[in-house]
Amino acid sequence: MDTSLPAKPRPHINAISRGFWENCRRGILSVQRCDDCGHQHYPGAPVCPSCLSSRQSWAPISGRGTLVSWVRFHRAYWDSFRADVPYAVCLVKLDEGPLMLSNFAGDAPAEPTIGALLEVVFEKVDSDLTLPKFRVRD
Amino acid sequence: MNDYAKLKDRIAIVGVGNTAYGNFPDNDDYGLGAEAFRNAIEDCGLEKNKVDGLLVCRIPYYARMGEILGLSPRWTVPLPPHGRMSAMGIIEAAAALEAGLCDYAALIYANIGRSRRVNxxxxxxxxxxxxxxxxxxxxxxxxxxxxxxxxxxxTTRQLAEVSVAFRHHACLNPDAVMKQPISIDDHEAARPIVEPLRLLDYCLINDGAVCVIMTTKERARDLKKRPIMISGIGAREAYETASIANYDPECWYHQARDVGRQVYGMAGVGPSDIDTLMCYDNFSPTVLFSLEGLGFCERGESGGFVEGGALKVGGRLPTNTDGGHLSNSYMQGWALNVEAVRQLRGECGARQVVGAEVAQFCAITPCSRSIIYTRG
Structure with a gap:
């Protein structure tokens, strides 16, 4: 890793989010599922927003979704993204329901089509961190 | 209709004040807030020691504000520095005044974000x-x-109509920060920030302060100026996607519909009765979403609605006649409520909406609020 570049922001990993990022490292996309009522949501929360249960797990999901929207950042809000601008961010509605913000894997399509079918691709940042990205599904 | 109905025409805004707007690195939140308070007290002629309710927004420490102004209130509410707080604060103050928790409430907002280089x-x-x-x-x-x-x-050219209309108003407002007229082509040529939005879709970041003095209808009669009554209130939050801050998958359409049902039902008017709209405009698209949700046009038709200068004074719905957040001042809704009061008093000079009798404020955000004001 080139240490002369400023480091990009990393996920805040705590007791709730740890399971999600460990799954990503293993190539598994997951959402938090309530063990009592089955409600699925992302990001993780201390209690289930539907029934307030504390018994929740990170449940593997299909990794498939639909493009809800996308934007292209021309401003670098972090110095570490200065070399990336302009870069795209996509908003994905997972087939299981929750919304997730991410990036297109590889080069973003020039004009992504809202409603396009997407699938997850895992991009390893380093030995501790793998980010879930999305590509258009054939 | 809603449970606030008993508040209809009970509470008045009696005094308004603001500072100059701009870049004031030698001042601070308290200095700006004190100046706005002094101007609002002067505006209504109230003896300042009668103020027994204090609501502050974006001011670091409410007690220091009270100390500086020499106030000993029996009701205090501090609100965080979020854009959606202005009507939330005014509604809280109205409820407190009606309940007798205070007799005269001063609501003070200050923002020193420009000098602090907030991003x-x-x-x-x-x-x-x-x-x-x-x-x-x-x-x-x-x-x-x-x-x-x-x-x-x-289209982005339709979106540009919002920024162009508000800049036109700013050019008519001596207090406004931005004084250069802009065209739709200027909007299209502005540098992109987060595409599809460009610089002219973004609100200003500037320093300044605003103060509003409120009391009951009965007490309002003894003050200097014509009271402006709170005739309608509407409120609904959207927290379901709060982890994507400031985003709603439906552009807050359903919350805004609910707010509209409440505020128009309570005031006994509809969108066609609104003489001037003060619409929270942190970013230009918010205005389109607000027009649709509140029923000024059908869903999806706001782009066509705003074409041809519809939002300008003299147009079909004069909106943000002070220039709004896009071109007057980033007072996070507070200055728009003040502008509604000044329009109904007939104090707006070159940007006055002739014969304005009903003004509406709306903030369509994760905490959507609307207030309808009428002449007392």
Missing amino acids: YGGEESPGVWDPFGFTSPGAAHALMFQQHRAMYGT
């Missing part, structure tokens, strides 16, 4: 999406406008 994104507001480079309320509005474009064919 509204990146390291200053860490979030769960940072690893993907997603940050800032502007980006959330860019996501929503992108959906609106795809779903309804709304």
Whole structure:
């Protein structure tokens, strides 16, 4: 890793989010599922927003979704993204329901089509961190 | 209709004041707040020691504000520095006045974000999406406008109508920060920030303060100016996608519909009765979403509605006649409520809406609020 570049922001990993990022490292996309009522949501929360249960797990999901929207950042809000601008961010509605913000894997399509079918691709940042990205599904 | 109905025409705004707007690195939140308070007290002629209610927003420490102004209130509410707080604060103060928790409430908002170089994104507001480079309320509005474009064919030239109309008003407002007229082509040529939004879709970041003095209808009669009554209130939150801050998958349409039902039902008027609209405009798309949700046009038709200068004074719906957040001042809704009062008093000079009798404020945000004001 080139240490002369400023480091990009990393996920805040705590007791709730740890399971999600460990799954990503293993190539598994997951959402938090309530063990009592089955409600699925992302990001993780201390209690289930539907029934307030504390018994929740990170449940593997299909990794498939639909493009809800996308934007292209021309401003670098972090110095570490200065070399990336302009870069795209996509908003994905997972087939299981929750919304997730991410990036297109590889080069973003020039004009992504809202409603396009997407699938997850895992991009390893380093030995501790793998980010879930999305590509258009054939 | 809602349970606030008993508040209809019970509480008045009796005094308003503001500072100059701009870049004031030698001043601070308290200095700006004190000046706005003094101007509002002068505006209504109230003996300042009669103020026994204090609501502050974006001011670091309410007690220090009270100390500086020599106040000993029996009701205090501090609100966080979020844009959606202005009507929330005014409604809280109205309820407190009606309940007798205070007799005269001063609501003070100050913002020194320009001098403090606030960015509204990146390291200053860490979030769960940072690893993907997603940050800032502007980006959330860019996501929503992108959906609106795809779903309804709304164009950036239509979006430009919002910025162009408000800049036109700022040019008529001696207090406003931005004084250069702009055209639709200027909007289209401005540098992109988070595409599809460009610089002229973003609100200003400037220093300044605003104060509003409120009391009951009965007490209002003894003060200097014609009271402006709170005739309608509407409120609804949207917290379901709060982890994508400032984003709603439906552009707050359903919450805004609910707010409209409440506020128009309570005031006994409809969108066609509104002489001037003061619409929270952190980013230009918010205005389109507000027009649709409140029923000024059908869903998806706001782009066509705003064409041809419809939002300008003299147009079909004069909106943000002070220039709004886009071109007057980033007073996070507070200055728009003041502008509603000044319009109904007939104090707006070159930007006056002739014969304005009913003014509406709305903030369509994760905490949507609307207030309808009428002449007392």
